[in-house]
Amino acid sequence: MNGAAFIISSAMKAGIDICFANPGTTEMPLVNALDSVPGMRAVLGLFEGVCTGAADGYARMAGKPAMTVLHLGPGFGNGIANLHNARRARSPMLNVVGEHASWHLPFDPLLAMDIEALAGSVSAWCRTAKTQDALADDTRKAISEALNGRISTLIVPSDFQLARIADRKIVLPEKEKHPVEEREVEQAVDLLRKGEKCALILGGHALSHRGLMTAARIQSKIHCDLFYDTFPARLEQGAGYPHMYRIPYLPEMALEVLKPYDTILCIGTRAPVAFFGYAGLPSLFVNDNQKKIVMDRADSAIVDALWMIAQAIHAPEAPDPGFLSSLKRPEMPAGDLDGAKACAILAAIQPENAIVVEEAITNSLTYHSVINGCPKFTLLSLTGGAIGQGPASATGAAIACPDRPVINFQADGSAMYTVQSLWTQARENLNVTTLICSNRSYDILKMEMARSGNLTPGANAKRMTDLSGINWVKLGESMGVASVPVSTCEGMALALEKALTAAGPHLIELMIG
């Protein structure tokens, strides 16, 4: 067994059986090893941002890491933006990056660059295999990191991939345990017992089914309000779950929304921070007069903490149904489409158990206020602000959950960043319906330009926000995705219903504004 086969076998044994890849010559032994172990599925992305974004979406839905195989520094570089999103989503990932043969690298071949500098910026753990003897240990460590919820990046010179592995023992890494400390829970309970007006801000695993139902128990007891992060990695939502509010994106609105609370308890997330800093507005949405406890941890033990709090305050065993949303779809709007209408139509139609990957930016502003009454579904969002997450993440989510419909509610400008995702969706015949909000504009930048005081932008500034000239129907079709344009509410409803009943990927260009 050579080094490459050892890496692939070890990953398989650890349950990592999906590999999103765009390999090159320095990864050829890894490519050849992909078929050496039954069960490994390799999925090609035509740009590395597709691979890393898909691995992120996969991890969010499968609850375990996928593997990527990336080509040297430039290949890793292309994957950085979606690795950044994955890091903010706290998604695990196992990246294996080829490096020039150890004896060749000192000659600085043209493709050589400082891969570790790039990988270090987005990986919790990163190492270049320094000798072929060390590769077995390096592999175990890389897999252990990924299985324990983190992004690990293993850089492997091509000669070490080819070399015989002496130490062939595949050891399954232990799952780290970081139990909740009682003291933490007691502090939270003390605060809640004060009986003041309280907001529970939930993130991470606290937004899972069990997390939400436990939060609803707490809510039933103390009548707190429940919020979720502006950009949750994964949120279970819909009828039967407690009514949740999203922390608004703009500081003015977020401050206003959180102001009434005396007490703020953050579970599975940090205290909310403004997406950008604006002169005269604070960075933190929680003020000094508010009592605040932050119980932030990435793993599912945060749900145990929530449960311990519920028990300690003697919350009812089951939530009061009055705090749970009942099934109530928005009314179907009519006439010409706009962003708010598109949100209503999506919420009116999206099927039970759907996965909605939401990167619609300005067009989804009202979506979050109409989803409480939908049938239960899962929402994935743009966690790190690096645009181009949606199409790639939807691709990975569909691979993780082939039996669930995936709807990618997507801004046009952002979609262009990882537009190659459509090809992988077609190649793998994935059940992804992409709703492109085609407003032909970076609308969020127009808003920010106005906020910055530039109300009469000059020619250059105007050109920085104008995206006109993309035909999304042709673009979708060019990569094998059945695509239609719609400009009315009725058209969108019809096209969405149709796309959801037919297998394989679809794209609907929503002509907005």
Add this chain to the structure above:
Amino acid sequence: MNGAAFIISSAMKAGIDICFANPGTTEMPLVNALDSVPGMRAVLGLFEGVCTGAADGYARMAGKPAMTVLHLGPGFGNGIANLHNARRARSPMLNVVGEHASWHLPFDPLLAMDIEALAGSVSAWCRTAKTQDALADDTRKAISEALNGRISTLIVPSDFQLARIADRKIVLPEKEKHPVEEREVEQAVDLLRKGEKCALILGGHALSHRGLMTAARIQSKIHCDLFYDTFPARLEQGAGYPHMYRIPYLPEMALEVLKPYDTILCIGTRAPVAFFGYAGLPSLFVNDNQKKIVMDRADSAIVDALWMIAQAIHAPEAPDPGFLSSLKRPEMPAGDLDGAKACAILAAIQPENAIVVEEAITNSLTYHSVINGCPKFTLLSLTGGAIGQGPASATGAAIACPDRPVINFQADGSAMYTVQSLWTQARENLNVTTLICSNRSYDILKMEMARSGNLTPGANAKRMTDLSGINWVKLGESMGVASVPVSTCEGMALALEKALTAAGPHLIELMIG
């Protein structure tokens, strides 16, 4: 004047009047400043790899840096692959990257990441403005680095972009002078005087008009052979220039080609290094028995060195016409297209003064052997091996030289990496004709897979090289580029002639194999 306006004004004063940009909120003051100085032209790319690749192509043709404006770490990350190519091309560039407001950054907002770690890997100079008072000096230094031929990256917190600049003095940086040392020249001359069989390997500015004509004078005197780097940043070629050989890509072939020479003189480039390391083959193409002198420098003084050598060996004032190529187009092939035929057709048709941006990978293997007899033209190639250079670089070259036809001879797999370039070509109505070699395969990887001994690839390995399912005509049209498919030689010739006579961008999908 605020910091952003100071940066834009300083760049303009230094002659940097093109800005390839994809800005975000943290760059809004820079966007607003783009219109504060007359003459600055901002060009939007719908993905940062387009911006950095265009800036590279622009610099190669304009002989001066362009500016980019990129959004935070993820925006810079998306630009890394083509920055790597630019670094290998020794192209100058001025990157200005926004950063969160200095008072906001400590709160680790979602988009925050280690921009310097990313920028350092591809920049000769990189700095984050630490105070608003330092910004003026930081700007001068960044511009000085770019004007002196290097990639500089200035990271500017948004509050410093907004702050008033006290020190508004715009100082034009001095051009560094690194004259050629006589000792270097003497060593080279001593070697050449030995009268042994000699190869001159030229790179960088030695491949300019003056460099080549001076090399031809040397050749006329000592009857050496002339080679160029496998991947030259910019090569002047065609009838009237000396006959040149390309250093082959594969080590076996390169070693064979260079073996006969006793003496190897590298001018404007280093001794050639294998693109990848293959077991049993050396990294260097020059062996220990060969006498070798390397005169490698990035600036145009290398042409002075060449001239000094020519004078010292008493080369004739003008090259012997016998060493110069005469006009001789390849014969026009007929029937179904393949890579070699496409090369011949391109060389048979490409107009005088064309700029050919060549990233056709396996399909261009024979192109380099048929271009000596073309009318004079300029060739740009994939300098760093980070695929996706061609479409972006062609975009920048067309902006630098609006009166010259640009032909992007382009592999399909590589084109997908910066496919968004087509949109900018349409938006700016650039005279770029893209010839997509649509073989629906990463053919180079198939070759490397066979070289690695995997002659019967399994299902996963096969999927890593198969690109089928892209309709390039729809893809081009989706972004506003007039596009046609051709599958015969006659069809390609007709379509290319037609595209070259009509203004604006065109795409021709060459159905190969």
